[in-house]
Amino acid sequence: MTTDDMTPQQLAEASSAAMHERDHCAQAMGMSIDEVKPGYARLSMKIRKDMLNGHAISHGGCMFTLCDTAFAHSCNTYNRVTVASGCSIDYLAPGFEGDTLIATSVERSRSGRTGVYDVTLTNQRGETLALFRGKAYQIKGTVIPE
Amino acid sequence: MTTDDMTPQQLAEASSAAMHERDHCAQAMGMSIDEVKPGYARLSMKIRKDMLNGHAISHGGCMFTLCDTAFAHSCNTYNRVTVASGCSIDYLAPGFEGDTLIATSVERSRSGRTGVYDVTLTNQRGETLALFRGKAYQIKGTVIPE
């Protein structure tokens, strides 16, 4: 099946699978790609000891990295290589070792080569830990061969 | 020597050393604390294969995590436990496997319980890869016993 024969949902899943297979960082951190739709992605990850900071809570960088990866999956669902131009995160509550983090990215806008995506980070009890906003910029190339 | 006997520079170094010893994430990523002064920190890290994303460049989350850790060291130099309330990053250029990332955090303001810190991320050739801004919030407790 070529990309021309795919539905938007199939294209989203194929792009996401290809990205994840090559994403050494996401794999090393044990991220799971739980759901992908055009402009949408939900990922999860368990907080390991090597994701804690000097205050014995989840390192903000690890929370960010999960959000950033969810953002990347959601904005690459159209099989156009899209990178982050900038991101912001607001921390609301800490995560602890053994918690499961869930990052849900939704598309707020997409026009021309740019887009804005909002990611909500929760724990396994549904408590919101952080709010992330990512700005996407589409460059040349496709995620999977057309 | 108690913290009362320390100069600001000694206190900054002792707080930073204590944080780094407990920072499982920074250690797992191979971060080096290269210089610390009151309100200032410079860290470095080599980009490993497990820090690459699905586009074969340094994962934005790993670049962020180094910046965030430099920010944490700079805002905890006064031995008051200080956490991030929010951060933003703008990506200017990619990093590649084997590159050394250098994050330099400087204090832009500190008043009451809050502060703002600017981190510049460069590679080993001095090229700027990202600009990061962190908002710090001082909570209860000290980094090392008073």
Added chain:
Amino acid sequence: MTTDDMTPQQLAEASSAAMHERDHCAQAMGMSIDEVKPGYARLSMKIRKDMLNGHAISHGGCMFTLCDTAFAHSCNTYNRVTVASGCSIDYLAPGFEGDTLIATSVERSRSGRTGVYDVTLTNQRGETLALFRGKAYQIKGTVIPE
């Protein structure tokens, strides 16, 4: 009626009305407070010639100011004086002279003394012109006497 006798909705409306009466800037710009609920506000404003910038489109500062005011109304609906600690805005499309801007602010989180609010800015045709995120910080005092 004292504030103790008010429903949350009555308190929200009374706080908002008191704020708007004293808000010289919002009045000078012709802002209208169209709807207020606890943690929510919707405002509108017509783009005048003195709100255009040197590129003949609505000045980003004026778009921001409407968003910021909607944010202020939404986070002050509990009759606790609450100010902005920081805000960000992403511009998606321009506004033009004579357009009506509509800013809708919703509460994303509120815990302790801080909160996060998302404002969507549209024009009269429902096109999204900007996305704004505000961080609120509750200080001492009440908006209306208790």
Added chain:
Amino acid sequence: MTTDDMTPQQLAEASSAAMHERDHCAQAMGMSIDEVKPGYARLSMKIRKDMLNGHAISHGGCMFTLCDTAFAHSCNTYNRVTVASGCSIDYLAPGFEGDTLIATSVERSRSGRTGVYDVTLTNQRGETLALFRGKAYQIKGTVIPE
């Protein structure tokens, strides 16, 4: 004199003057363009009563608008029409009626069609009131005829 005959400094000043002449908003707010160099601008403005918010301090939107205008002047100094794609502001201290606000914008990066500019907002006593960061995006056209 055509733009080809101008030094970078002359071009910066000519672009800035042309922008300001057309900037109805900046003029209505009484902004003064105090210094312009390539990638740099310093503007000032007196806080009037119609720039106060419902808490009787300078409206965050007015502080933002001055910063945003300084940012616009600094990123349009090359005579290439450049607009804001996004901005963030962190408020450190309030301004009061009669205070003079001074916004100084410096270029942090400029590459391809994008740039990042940092604006520091102070009052007449040199106290920092806000830190602003603007992301610039170069579109088609020139500020003054080539």
